[in-house]
Amino acid sequence: MVFIETRKIQQTGGSTYIVSLPKRWAERAGITTGSQVTLQPQQDGTLNIAAEGTSRTQKKKNIIDVNGCVGDDLVRLLIAAYISGSDMIELRASRIQVDQKKIIRSLCHKLIGPEIIEETANSVLIQDLLNPSEVSIKKSVRRMFLIANSMLNDAMQALKDHDLDLALDVIERDDEVDRLYLLISKQFRTVLRGSRLPDTSETTIDEYHDLRLSASSLERIADHALKIAKTAATLDTPIPEDTMELIESSCTTSSAMVEDAIDALYNQNTDLANQVIEKVDGTKTRINELNASLLDLNSPEAIVALGTVADSIDRIGEYGANIAEFAINLSMAMAQNK
Template sequence: MSLPKQWAEKVGIETGTRVSIQTQPDGKLLINPILEGRTIKTKRIDVTGYEANALERDIIAAYLYGYDRIEFTSKRILAEQKQVIRKVCYKLIGPEIIEESSSCVVIQDLLNPNELHIKKGIHRMFLITVSMQKDAIRALKTADTDLALDVSQRDDEVDRLCLLISKQFRSILCGGRMPDSSETSIEEYHDFRMAAGPIERIADHSQRIAIVASKMQEPVREDVMDAIENLSSKYLELVEQAVDALYNSDTSLANQVIDSIDSLHLHVTELRASILKLESHETMISLGTIVDSLSRIGDLGSNIAEIAINSAIKDK
């Protein structure tokens, strides 16, 4: 097979080098060099004088950039800095500490990026997010602080998946191989990566509701609680339909979702008016925060539906 000389030299292909050829959904062929002994991308960070927040941001940035190995060095790495490194490793999928001493800590990404397909990752994010929202409202209704804490902790898993998807997409933009290239085009990969953001923020709002629920000092009045439950269920149903529209390239369903979410604004206004009639100012503030998060979940569902429309329009 003859290949462009300039490209072959750039990626290290010589006569007799093996390459893989993959078919794409649009009929194109993807030629990917199979290079033996791939160089491990390493990032070295001198943590001397690093504050915790700055160190955490740099580790996540190195992860998203695609470094396989990150080496932290200093004459003496502080216990607080090691704690930050361990904490970030827990927040990310793949990196593990493989070496540790008083002057050096090494983490390495042990995950094979081909193990997670983008559509499966988004679906997993969505399922966790839906369970968080349902349980957050249940915790509010039953004053279950333990369930509220569990909801809050589940947000970490959604964040981990979102960061992994972002890392994979960046790798693809830099010429990396798509894990599911035979089923998903680069355009679709981009659209699903875009959808990961709203889903992650819906999980954040579910966590926010759970935190408020855990601090409520008195039960919610029955009629107000029923209205909150009803609004939450409607928004969750519409978010699910928006995700279905994205997976099935259904513009008609996506437009219905956007119209339905717009029609719920009146219900939100009425619910806020009911909350303002409550006697306890603390309860008013807490429930106002929850209704605000529910409204934002609706807006994020509209964002997913718009992404579905943009993704599907190319087929028309």
């Protein structure tokens, strides 16, 4: 149960304001006479008070029984432990199987921070070595956008040129987007629990919320770029020039919507955000024209494959509109906080 206590501000020395700390909180935090606390002003006007050194010295350890847990079940379990903010994850079993260890090692390589520091026949100890002072959610979301955008552009180029090598390169880049998305999800949960991150004095909880939602849309955009790249890697049928022009023009429109939406989000530009949302109907009209043109192709394989491409381009535009809505929501929230 959370107890809310009030304290009266007093003045000492003519110019210094002082306030007493709740005794129960001080005892729980290990604060005694002579202890130091850190004070971190927040953008919303609140003040974060914490016992000095507690943010990283008190390690959170999660012990997990993985007996009989294999395949995707194990992957989901490890990701959940990572997102929960555990500094240490200890996996235990009567005997950890070779396939389990392969999954554990592979996932540690795909996540930002976790490293295996100890391994025995019946346990694996994972420690998060990430230094939070080197991470900013704003930079992470921006990085997600840049990677997803480059994936989409290169996937379209691979489709146009039948470039297998470029298509495979796009597929490989999807892992980096997933890594950033999971890191952002972890950061957001950390902030929700009241923990301090290096940019919390410059980033409000409203910004964290809408950046986290935008990261989810960017992760989906990267997934659709991945789909297009897979089509480029497997489609053997030549694409007619007029059909390719429709595909490219549709993709350019959707890509521009996402770029403008991100710009609106970071600059809290509601006019630009509304412009993005207003383009949705026009984009769908163009996609309908593209789908109709695909029916004239002679290859059923190409009709199905390029139909998937058209659907991905359509979804990308919709995700851009979603980010634009988050930008409007954030703009309103920030205006109220001023």
